[in-house]
Amino acid sequence: xxxxxxxxxxxxxxxxxxxxxxxxxxxxxxxxxxxxxxxxxxxxxxxxxxxxxxxxxxxxxxxxxxxxxxxxxxxxxxxxxxxxxxxxxxxxxxxxxxxxxxxxxxxxxxxxxxxxxxxxxxxxxxxxxxxxxxxxxxxxxxxxxxxxxxxxxxxxxxxxxxxxxxxxxxxxxxxxxxxxxxxxxxxxxxxxxxxxxxxxxxxxxxxxxxxxxxxxxxxxxxxxxxxxxxxxxxxxxxxxxxxxxxxxxxxxxxxxxxxxxxxxxxxxxxxxxxxxxxxxxxxxxxxxxxxxxxxxxxxxxxxxxxxxxxxxxxxxxxxxxxxxxxxxxxxxxxxxxxxxxxxxxxxxxxx
Amino acid sequence: xxxxxxxxxxxxxxxxxxxxxxxxxxxxxxxxxxxxxxxxxxxxxxxxxxxxxxxxxxxxxxxxxxxxxxxxxxxxxxxxxxxxxxxxxxxxxxxxxxxxxxxxxxxxxxxxxxxxxxxxxxxxxxxxxxxxxxxxxxxxxxxxxxxxxxxxxxxxxxxxxxxxxxxxxxxxxxxxxxxxxxxxxxxxxxxxxxxxxxxxxxxxxxxxxxxxxxxxxxxxxxxxxxxxxxxxxxxxxxxxxxxxxxxxxxxxxxxxxxxxxxxxxxxxxxxxxxxxxxxxxxxxxxxxxxxxxxxxxxxxxxxxxxxxxxxxxx
Numbered sequence: 299x300x301x302x303x304x305x306x307x308x309x310x311x312x313x314x315x316x317x318x319x320x321x322x323x324x325x326x327x328x329x330x331x332x333x334x335x336x337x338x339x340x341x342x343x344x345x346x347x348x349x350x351x352x353x354x355x356x357x358x359x360x361x362x363x364x365x366x367x368x369x370x371x372x373x374x375x376x377x378x379x380x381x382x383x384x385x386x387x388x389x390x391x392x393x394x395x396x397x398x399x400x401x402x403x404x405x406x407x408x409x410x411x412x413x414x415x416x417x418x419x420x421x422x423x424x425x426x427x428x429x430x431x432x433x434x435x436x437x438x439x440x441x442x443x444x445x446x447x448x449x450x451x452x453x454x455x456x457x458x459x460x461x462x463x464x465x466x467x468x469x470x471x472x473x474x475x476x477x478x479x480x481x482x483x484x485x486x487x488x489x490x491x492x493x494x495x496x497x498x499x500x501x502x503x504x505x506x507x508x509x510x511x512x513x514x515x516x517x518x519x520x521x522x523x524x525x526x527x528x529x530x531x532x533x534x535x536x537x538x539x540x541x542x543x544x545x546x547x548x549x550x551x552x553x554x555x556x557x558x559x560x561x562x563x564x565x566x567x568x569x570x571x572x573x574x575x576x577x578x579x580x581x582x583x584x585x586x587x588x589x590x591x592x593x594x595x596x597x598x599x600x601x602x603x604x605x606x607x608x609x610x611x612x613x614x615x616x617x618x619x620x621x622x623x624x625x626x627x628x629x630x631x632x633x634x635x636x637x638x639x640x641x642x643x644x645x646x647x648x649x
Numbered sequence: 650x651x652x653x654x655x656x657x658x659x660x661x662x663x664x665x666x667x668x669x670x671x672x673x674x675x676x677x678x679x680x681x682x683x684x685x686x687x688x689x690x691x692x693x694x695x696x697x698x699x700x701x702x703x704x705x706x707x708x709x710x711x712x713x714x715x716x717x718x719x720x721x722x723x724x725x726x727x728x729x730x731x732x733x734x735x736x737x738x739x740x741x742x743x744x745x746x747x748x749x750x751x752x753x754x755x756x757x758x759x760x761x762x763x764x765x766x767x768x769x770x771x772x773x774x775x776x777x778x779x780x781x782x783x784x785x786x787x788x789x790x791x792x793x794x795x796x797x798x799x800x801x802x803x804x805x806x807x808x809x810x811x812x813x814x815x816x817x818x819x820x821x822x823x824x825x826x827x828x829x830x831x832x833x834x835x836x837x838x839x840x841x842x843x844x845x846x847x848x849x850x851x852x853x854x855x856x857x858x859x860x861x862x863x864x865x866x867x868x869x870x871x872x873x874x875x876x877x878x879x880x881x882x883x884x885x886x887x888x889x890x891x892x893x894x895x896x897x898x899x900x901x902x903x904x905x906x907x908x909x910x911x912x913x914x915x916x917x918x919x920x921x922x923x924x925x926x927x928x929x930x931x932x933x934x935x936x937x938x939x940x941x942x943x944x945x946x947x948x949x950x951x952x953x954x955x956x957x958x959x960x961x962x963x
Contacts, residue, residue: 385744429938433938433941437946439941440941442691443883446883447887447934447938448938449880450883450931454928455928457925458924458927462924462925462927579752616760618763619760621752621755622756622757624752625751625752625753628748628749628752629746629750629753632742632749633739636739
């Protein structure tokens with residue numbers, strides 16, 4: 299018989315080994331599906347790898363896709379640290395995209411336009427996240443359920459906008475009018491889509507890390523998450539911390555939407571996010587809620603997404619494989635996390 | 650405005666409410682059993698989607714609708730067993746595992762569907778369940794044709810509600826479920842296996858989620874499309890809270906939600922001005938959030954909900 303035994307401490311190398319182990323397990327498990335689709339496993343993964351990291355253009359495409367997931371991953375990591383179960387990053391991202399699209403359509407000089415888009419998007423995301431936090435603090439409504447339901451509300455609100463007032467009366471397509479050219483994020487590398495928002499995401503990660511690890515607010519967030527009773531005993535206003543966490547988390551998710559509008563699509567459409575908000579949960583868990591770990595985790599998922607499309611074209615394996623890999627990686631990571639708290643010990647007579 | 654009211658209170662409207670309520674009632678009862686045993690199953694959205702897919706695929710390949718239903722139910726049981734493995738046996742976070750199960754199941758559903766049917770401009774459809782009038786009862790004016798001239802799965806849902814209440818409140822197993830959800834330590838000392846009971850309740854819940862998924866692709870839409878579940882699983886979780894973890898109240902909550910949803914459909918159809926129809930699609934979700942805020946004051950969740958049980962630990 300085997301039995302789980304509590305560990306007194308976690309070895310440091312686990313932080314690196316566990317996510318890699320989880321990713322490896324997910325790739326191995328999903329190779330069964332590739333074989334089921336009648337393609338060569340190594341060939342399929344080879345195509346994915348070269349399509350996501352093969353040349354400098356592929357690398358920039360992967361980074362462009364990683365940017366929104368860095369933001370949503372940070373949003374989830376911050377929220378989960380306080381045990382504010384924000385599953386609503388998807389809706390907050392969409393709200394950020396819509397708000398920044400509104401502002402981006404106003405003629406303004408470039409720098410001012412980009413700054414106001416970021417502020418509007420962050421504010422919109424924060425406003426959406428405030429709803430589940432307020433409902434939890436004031437009415438004891440479960441934040442998981444309310445943030446999930448809000449995703450649908452925001453999605454339909456976006457759809458109503460692009461099917462209604464925003465609808466392109468000329469072509470009849472359900473898309474918003476484009477933002478001003480001056481509001482388009484500058485491209486950092488000629489011939490690629492690497493835009494300012496990617497750098498913003500890469501800078502946001504260490505900033506949020508600093509905030510969580512080194513500031514008073516970060517300390518309050520962590521203590522509230524670990525033990526609300528202890529936090530209260532220590533004089534921390536738990537409700538206020540939850541609200542602040544929600545505002546911060548929602549603002550980060552909103553910025554993910556700003557980057558997609560300003561740097562990639564320059565307008566809003568129904569499929570502006572292929573589920574980046576939900577991917578943020580996978581990213582945050584793979585990163586063990588560490589803001590610095592969010593960057594490599596987001597880059598990994600982005601590589602899987604970019605690679606899956608190329609793999610689908612080359613081998614005919616449906617690109618939905620990337621969704622399965624994400625789900626499997628999350629589940630594998632949860633199992634891996636078990637080993638940080640427990641070790642497996644043989645008990646009873648050895649066979 | 651009176652024209653709108655006239656449209657609303659018709660036989661067709663009542664029948665529509667019942668059809669919308671059926672998958673929600675299955676899903677809500679399923680989630681309720683799981684939560685009553687102390688396990689939040691956030692995998693429900695993905696589980697319903699995967700069940701809708703496997704049910705549709707099995708029915709379309711075999712030509713038998715009931716084989717499809719069986720496939721959906723077995724899928725629901727398997728996926729919820731996976732959730733139980735993570736949350737009950739390993740004691741991992743129910744929130745995050747549930748999201749993991751949803752992501753995994755949705756991805757798998759789309760992947761396998763595309764693998765089986767390829768990419769087609771018009772999704773393949775099947776001849777789904779037909780309405781079966783119940784003799785005598787279906788002759789009752791208004792109520793008869795709305796309630797007793799329905800799909801077999803609707804009757805199954807109507808039977809499932811009292812049956813769920815009986816199982817939960819009147820059988821020894823139901824007592825065990827409530828005990829492991831309220832006070833697992835006491836249940837354990839009374840000789841009830843907490844782990845086994847939780848597994849059973851979660852898997853039973855999964856079977857009901859399977860019926861919910863099967864209804865969507867085999868009675869309501871007769872095809873599998875990517876938005877076929879579109880948040881119904883999340884709504885079911887809210888309805889459990891709204892229904893205060895009770896079978897009767899949960900089913901009532903499903904009916905109430907279905908009423909708002911059917912109303913929304915009618916408002917769309919009546920074409921109120923130039924309002925885009927997505928505006929109406931928001932209504933049931935907003936209604937659910939508001940209803941939860943109103944009801945949650947006196948809602949008492951099973952006290953061991955979200956708490957893993959490990960015998961060696963205190």
